[in-house]
Amino acid sequence: MKQPSEQIPVYSLHNFSSPERKSQQFQVEVFDANRHFSVKYPHRHDFFEVLYLLKGSGYHVIDSNKYEIKPPCVFFMSPGQAHKLELSNDIEGYIFIFTADFYLLNRSNQNSLIEFPFFYTIHQDNPPLPLENENDIRFLESLFRQSIAETRQTGDFTLEMLRSILDLILTTCSSRYKTIESSVSKGKGQILVKRFYQLVEENYLKNLSLADYAALLLVTPNHLTQTVKQFTGKTSIQVIKMKQILEIKRLLVHTNLNINEIAALLHFDDQSYFSKFFRRETKLSPLQYRSLSSG
Numbered sequence: 001m002k003q004p005s006e007q008i009p010v011y012s013l014h015n016f017s018s019p020e021r022k023s024q025q026f027q028v029e030v031f032d033a034n035r036h037f038s039v040k041y042p043h044r045h046d047f048f049e050v051l052y053l054l055k056g057s058g059y060h061v062i063d064s065n066k067y068e069i070k071p072p073c074v075f076f077m078s079p080g081q082a083h084k085l086e087l088s089n090d091i092e093g094y095i096f097i098f099t100a101d102f103y104l105l106n107r108s109n110q111n112s113l114i115e116f117p118f119f120y121t122i123h124q125d126n127p128p129l130p131l132e133n134e135n136d137i138r139f140l141e142s143l144f145r146q147s148i149a150e151t152r153q154t155g156d157f158t159l160e161m162l163r164s165i166l167d168l169i170l171t172t173c174s175s176r177y178k179t180i181e182s183s184v185s186k187g188k189g190q191i192l193v194k195r196f197y198q199l200v201e202e203n204y205l206k207n208l209s210l211a212d213y214a215a216l217l218l219v220t221p222n223h224l225t226q227t228v229k230q231f232t233g234k235t236s237i238q239v240i241k242m243k244q245i246l247e248i249k250r251l252l253v254h255t256n257l258n259i260n261e262i263a264a265l266l267h268f269d270d271q272s273y274f275s276k277f278f279r280r281e282t283k284l285s286p287l288q289y290r291s292l293s294s295g
Helices: 100-104 134-150 158-176 188-206 210-216 221-232 236-254 259-265 271-282 286-294
Strands: 026-032 043-045 048-055 058-062 065-069 073-077 082-087 092-098
Touching: 026 048, 026 134, 026 158, 048 134, 048 158, 058 073, 092 134, 092 158, 100 158, 134 158, 188 210, 188 221, 188 236, 210 221, 210 236, 221 236, 236 259, 236 271, 236 286, 259 271, 259 286, 271 286
Parallel strands: none
Antiparallel strands: 026 092, 043 082, 048 073, 048 092, 058 065, 058 082
């Protein structure tokens, strides 16, 4: 039986929380070389993350994309994504991590979180938000500082204050985040696509079919495919396959699980089909990909 350390570790929010706030659904703090916990890279989270970097350098690898860190900038991550940070010793900034339940409490629009252009992105990328305006830089820094100050308060409205500040951070960043996606109106189609991506991220281990996802979204498979195609240029099946291939690549590169174990983990009943599926999509066998990626 393989030890969990031989798979990509998944961290929950309580792994990052100070002892007195273990039960809470958020954490906000200074991000530098002196943080009070260590993590194993690469890893994934089951929560959302906003990482605001003011000084330092390095690289941030999110899934298969590698981004150079050029402060001041803000990175965003959705639950389930695997990432790795390569940071200089002089890194300085702030981090706000939170669960969907924390942000969405008392909100009538339960899609409001995934409506932000940087979460569950339609184009499956996570470019950072570069900050060039001095007012934006200082304003966001003041919001993070105020968040940290609020965590030291014990009043009845402390959590509401933190939700409000978090919303202001996200809204400010959204208004400055220039992507193709942000120029598209927030219609039902775009939200359907993002909810589809969210479900694929949450259920990739189950190897669900297109019909399964359509049923979870309360739409027909044909409607789901047409909508996904309209917004992404890809079919629903292609999106599902892309997620499977991405996960196989993660496990080949970042774990020492053998091919049979990876196939079983991702609910491929036939190891031979698993290898053929990977070769068809990548032109390489799983072992060839592992060898090339570790070279």
